Amino acid sequence: xxxxxxxxxxxNDVINDGxxxxxxxxxxxxxxxxxxxxxxxxxxxxxxxxxxxVAMFKKLNPEAKEFFxxxxxxxxxSDDFVIAIKPSGEDNKKVAINRRRxxxxxxxxxxxxxxxxxxxxREDSIRRTVYVSDIDQSVTEEGLAGLFxxxxxxxxxxxxxxxxxxxxxxFVEFSDDQGARSALSLGGTMIGYYxxxxxxxxxxxxxxxxxxxxxSEDEREMCSRTIYCTNVDKNATEDDVNxxxxxxxxxxxxxxxxxxxxxxxxxxxVEFAMAESAVAALNCSGIxxxxxxxxxxxxxxxxxxRITRSPSPN
Amino acid sequence: MNRLCFFNKVVKVARGDSPPxxxxxxxxKEQRDLIGETxxxxxxxxxPQFAPKITGMILELDQDKVLHLLVTxxxxxxxxxxxxxxxxxxxxxxxxxxxxKRC
Numbered sequence: 465x466x467x468x469x470x471x472x473x474x475x476n477d478v479i480n481d482g483x484x485x486x487x488x489x490x491x492x493x494x495x496x497x498x499x500x501x502x503x504x505x506x507x508x509x510x511x512x513x514x515x516x517x518v519a520m521f522k523k524l525n526p527e528a529k530e531f532f533x534x535x536x537x538x539x540x541x542s543d544d545f546v547i548a549i550k551p552s553g554e555d556n557k558k559v560a561i562n563r564r565r566x567x568x569x570x571x572x573x574x575x576x577x578x579x580x581x582x583x584x585x586r587e588d589s590i591r592r593t594v595y596v597s598d599i600d601q602s603v604t605e606e607g608l609a610g611l612f613x614x615x616x617x618x619x620x621x622x623x624x625x626x627x628x629x630x631x632x633x634x635f636v637e638f639s640d641d642q643g644a645r646s647a648l649s650l651g652g653t654m655i656g657y658y659x660x661x662x663x664x665x666x667x668x669x670x671x672x673x674x675x676x677x678x679x680s681e682d683e684r685e686m687c688s689r690t691i692y693c694t695n696v697d698k699n700a701t702e703d704d705v706n707x708x709x710x711x712x713x714x715x716x717x718x719x720x721x722x723x724x725x726x727x728x729x730x731x732x733x734v735e736f737a738m739a740e741s742a743v744a745a746l747n748c749s750g751i752x753x754x755x756x757x758x759x760x761x762x763x764x765x766x767x768x769x770r771i772t773r774s775p776s777p778n
Numbered sequence: 779m780n781r782l783c784f785f786n787k788v789v790k791v792a793r794g795d796s797p798p799x800x801x802x803x804x805x806x807k808e809q810r811d812l813i814g815e816t817x818x819x820x821x822x823x824x825x826p827q828f829a830p831k832i833t834g835m836i837l838e839l840d841q842d843k844v845l846h847l848l849v850t851x852x853x854x855x856x857x858x859x860x861x862x863x864x865x866x867x868x869x870x871x872x873x874x875x876x877x878x879k880r881c
Contacts (some may be wrong), residue, residue: 524861526868528838530830533815 589668592619592640594647597633597663599623601743602656605634605762606688611655612636616643620669625749625760631658632746637669676765683766686735689717690763691745693732697754698723705732708753714741718767729756735767810837813844820848824858832861 596608609621617639623632638644644664651662678684696705702721710716715737723730736742742762749760804812814837821836822829836844836857847854 524835524864525838526835526864528831528834531814531818531833531837532830533818534811 586668589637590665592644593635593637593665593668594644595633595635595663595665597626597631597661598658599632599634599660600656600658601630601632601747603632604688604743608634608636608655611653612638612643612647612650615646615650616640618643622669623746623762625746628750630747635665635667635669678766686766687763688739689737689742690733690735690765690767691742692761692763692765693734694729694759694761695756696721696723696730696732696758697756698728698730700730700754704754705734709734709736709741709745709748712748712751713745714738720767733763733765733767809841813837813841813848816848817844820854821858824855825862828862828865831865832858835861835864 594612599608603623605621605623608623609618612618612621615638618636619639620637621634622636623634626632636647638647648662648664650660652659654660678687693705700721702719705721706716706719709719713736716734717737718733718735720733721730722732734745736745746760746762748758750757752758814833817836818829818833821832825832836847847857
């Protein structure tokens with residue numbers, strides 16, 4: 465049987481191989497039956513009979529187009545059933561292609577989902593945030609938030625010291641896009657002693673870990689006296705930072721220096737005795753402490769006492 | 779023309795009882811369709827699932843050989859069996875190709 469299959473598949477090799485022998489045997493077997501079936505038996509040379517059989521087999525084409533009788537063509541259900549079980553090459557290729565495409569689609573979706581989700585959230589946050597610049601030193605975050613609350617509900621407000629200017633810049637986040645668009649019309653408004661500029665923001669405000677937010681009115685008051693300092697030289701000590709801010713801005717009541725020798729810079733939270741000192745500290749952005757220019761921002765979190773240390777008396 | 783009547787005509791033509799004029803007078807496409815329907819009916823008895831494919835394969839052979847198969851049950855069964863083997867072999871080849879492409 466295998467030989468016969470090969471004969472049908474590859475005609476050139478079959479003729480040269482032993483398949484021809486099988487062909488001869490087959491023709492010998494079938495010849496008497498053919499004669500008996502015919503009403504008029506005809507005697508033919510064995511060679512001619514074999515040649516016809518070989519030619520017949522050689523023409524069997526597995527890629528032949530299917531033939532559907534007229535009564536079958538009108539039945540869609542039957543067609544679907546037939547298509548489902550056809551083993552022809554074309555259908556097999558289609559199945560493979562579909563499978564491959566589906567896999568790619570799934571993989572793409574799986575890979576993109578987390579990225580797309582966080583990206584979408586970030587883009588939404590950016591759309592709801594405006595960038596405010598040319599803010600003079602007398603303006604506080606509460607004051608700025610109060611002004612912009614006329615455009616919509618203010619979710620967050622951050623004032624940052626500008627290392628290159630005595631004026632500051634801020635980011636204000638609203639609860640919806642409309643608030644951010646309305647805020648753009650406040651450009652040029654006099655806040656403090658200087659008109660501010662309002663532009664769409666290109667970055668989002670990162671939310672503070674809720675566990676670090678002030679839990680009471682006292683802690684909120686502490687926040688107003690606290691600044692958050694980044695890009696601190698890793699070789700600086702708490703005493704260095706304390707001395708610096710005490711001499712530049714005023715009395716320091718608490719200080720927390722975060723980080724270790726592994727990271728290139730450290731972070732400091734500095735609590736002053738008076739809110740005015742914290743506001744003045746924003747001017748220290750850009751001043752070199754150790755070997756790095758520091759950046760100062762109002763802190764969103766209070767400096768809480770360590771359990772191992774008793775609170776220092778004020 | 780119903781199937782049975784056509785079948786009888788085909789048998790007569792193949793056996794030489796009737797002049798080929800009856801079949802040859804039809805347009806080629808109509809000839810193929812009539813032969814195909816008769817052939818499909820017979821193939822469906824042996825291989826109902828793959829009848830359309832096998833019928834298509836056999837119809838590509840010479841018409842006189844196809845007519846010969848219609849009146850020779852033994853040869854007809856052998857041909858259907860052979861077509862199934864060719865089809866199965868081709869299917870296996872397609873599987874190998876698909877697997878190769880996938881890797």
